[in-house]
Amino acid sequence: MENGRSVRLKCSRYIACQCTDCVRIPGAATPLYTISNTRNREHANSHTIPVKPNNIPSLLSVATGILIISITWLTATTSRASDLQREQRLADQIVEAILDGEPVTLTANDHDFLGIYTEAVTAPAPGAAIILHGRGMHPDWTQVAGPLRIALPEQGWSTLSLQMPVLAKDASFYDYEAVFPEAGPRIEAGIEYLRAQGIQHIVLIAHSCGVHMSMSWLEQQGSDDIDAYIGIGMGATDYQQPMRKAFPFDRIKVPLLNIYGSEDYPAVQKQVLALAPLLADIHPDSRQIRIDGAGHYFDDYNEELVATITAWLATLVTEEQK
Numbered sequence: 626m627e628n629g630r631s632v633r634l635k636c637s638r639y640i641a642c643q644c645t646d647c648v649r650i651p652g653a654a655t656p657l658y659t660i661s662n663t664r665n666r667e668h669a670n671s672h673t674i675p676v677k678p679n680n681i682p683s684l685l686s687v688a689t690g691i692l693i694i695s696i697t698w699l700t701a702t703t704s705r706a707s708d709l710q711r712e713q714r715l716a717d718q719i720v721e722a723i724l725d726g727e728p729v730t731l732t733a734n735d736h737d738f739l740g741i742y743t744e745a746v747t748a749p750a751p752g753a754a755i756i757l758h759g760r761g762m763h764p765d766w767t768q769v770a771g772p773l774r775i776a777l778p779e780q781g782w783s784t785l786s787l788q789m790p791v792l793a794k795d796a797s798f799y800d801y802e803a804v805f806p807e808a809g810p811r812i813e814a815g816i817e818y819l820r821a822q823g824i825q826h827i828v829l830i831a832h833s834c835g836v837h838m839s840m841s842w843l844e845q846q847g848s849d850d851i852d853a854y855i856g857i858g859m860g861a862t863d864y865q866q867p868m869r870k871a872f873p874f875d876r877i878k879v880p881l882l883n884i885y886g887s888e889d890y891p892a893v894q895k896q897v898l899a900l901a902p903l904l905a906d907i908h909p910d911s912r913q914i915r916i917d918g919a920g921h922y923f924d925d926y927n928e929e930l931v932a933t934i935t936a937w938l939a940t941l942v943t944e945e946q947k
Contacts, residue, residue, distance in 0.1 A: 707790035707804045709736060715763040716788065723765060725775045731787070731818060733810035739788040740815060741765060742822075745778045751942045752826030752852065753783035755815045757808070757835030759858075759922075760801060761791050768922040769832040769857060773931065780935040783824065787815050789838055798863040801834060808838035809845060816850050828938065832857040833921065836872075844873040853941060855882045855934060858889055858921045860896030867892070874903050880910035882937050884930065886919030893921065910941060 716739045720728050726743030741764045744750075754777055758770035764786035765771045774786040789811065790804040812829070819827055829851045831839040836856045848854065854877055862868055874881075883900055885893050897913055904911040914933050919926040 707807055708792050711793070712738065712788060712791050715739075715791070719763055719765045725778075726784070726786075729785075729818065731811070731814040733814045734807055738811060738814075739764060740818065741774060741784075741786045742818070743774055743778045743784045743786075745781050745783040747781045750781055750783050750824070751938070752828060753785060753819050753822075753824045754828040754830050754855075755812065755819070755851075756784055756786040757789055757812075757829070757831040757839055758786070759833035759835055760798070761794060761796065761834075764788050768924065769927075769930070770835075772927040773830065773934070776927070776931040777934070780931065782828070782935070782938065783819075783822075785815050785819055787811055789835055798834070798866045801837070802869070805838050805841035806845075808835075809842035812839065812842050813846075813850070826852045828853045828855060830855040830857070830934070833861045836860070840872045843876050848877045848879045851879060853880045853882070853938070855884065855937075857884045857923075857930070858893050859883050859885070859900070860892045861890050861921060862892050871899070872896075874900065874907055877907050880908045880941055882911070882934070883913040884933055885913070885915055886921065886923060886926065887915055887917045888920040890921055912937060 720739070723741060726741045729740045729742050730737050731740045732738070745753075754773075756764070756770050756774050758764055758766045759768070762768075762770065764774070770786055774784040777784050790801075790807040792800055792804065816827060827850070829839060831854075836859045839854075839856075843854075859872070860868065881904070883897065885897055897915075900913060904913065914937070916923070916926055916929050916933060919929065923930050
């Protein structure tokens with residue numbers, strides 16, 4: 626190849642060009658540009674770049690860099706599946722230690738997952754609650770999920786606590802967004818199980834990341850299969866990872882209760898303010914209740930949490946009987 630010879634490149638390639646129709650690609654080691662003004666079709670199809678023998682290594686380096694960037698982008702944007710092996714380890718750790726209730730095997734997304742069913746002490750029970758735990762935990766988690774699944778049956782409500790999708794321990798809120806859709810079939814499997822037990826009235830109770838997972842399901846399916854919804858610590862995320870989409874409250878047509886602690890995270894407090902003007906449109910019996918002194922995990926406030934839930938559910942049962 627002789628010095629000064631030019632080659633013609635298509636506009637879909639990255640080229641070294643300084644014209645006004647091209648946009649610089651930030652972060653490139655060599656100034657790279659891609660055509661932004663495709664209206665100039667002649668320009669877009671006729672870019673030339675001088676090619677000299679000593680330019681070839683540079684061009685190869687550029688091509689390699691673009692390939693690496695493309696692979697990295699594809700990896701980052703590929704949906705990740707939940708960690709089924711970690712989920713199985715969690716199940717192995719807790720099943721033998723269950724004293725109240727019975728472990729049940731449910732199926733969703735072509736694999737089995739754990740649920741813990743605890744029947745109401747008193748009969749007949751007005752209904753049952755499906756309980757969704759927080760991020761990366763299990764259905765007998767000692768904060769919120771475990772205490773609720775054991776205490777509510779003593780107040781007349783059967784419970785089915787479900788294993789939600791989990792990722793690695795260090796996974797962030799944004800990491801978990803990819804597996805929110807996996808929760809939907811699990812919720813539906815839980816509803817189907819309770820229907821098989823002859824239970825007619827079903828309440829969905831979700832805490833923390835369980836709220837996000839349940840909202841993903843509600844956005845797709847609506848609330849026709851449940852009779853009430855209870856969110857605990859709604860809107861919790863990670864630091865500098867705000868919610869990228871609002872909760873689909875317009876898809877909820879049943880009574881909604883939002884429970885939060887006075888010491889809960891700022892994102893949760895912000896969600897309280899956002900929900901306030903929408904409550905009446907969701908359902909006349911919808912409420913927001915603050916438990917003073919409680920944080921996001923309601924440590925030392927389990928009794929207050931249970932009392933708040935059962936008192937609100939009692940009002941719904943009373944309304945139905947009228």
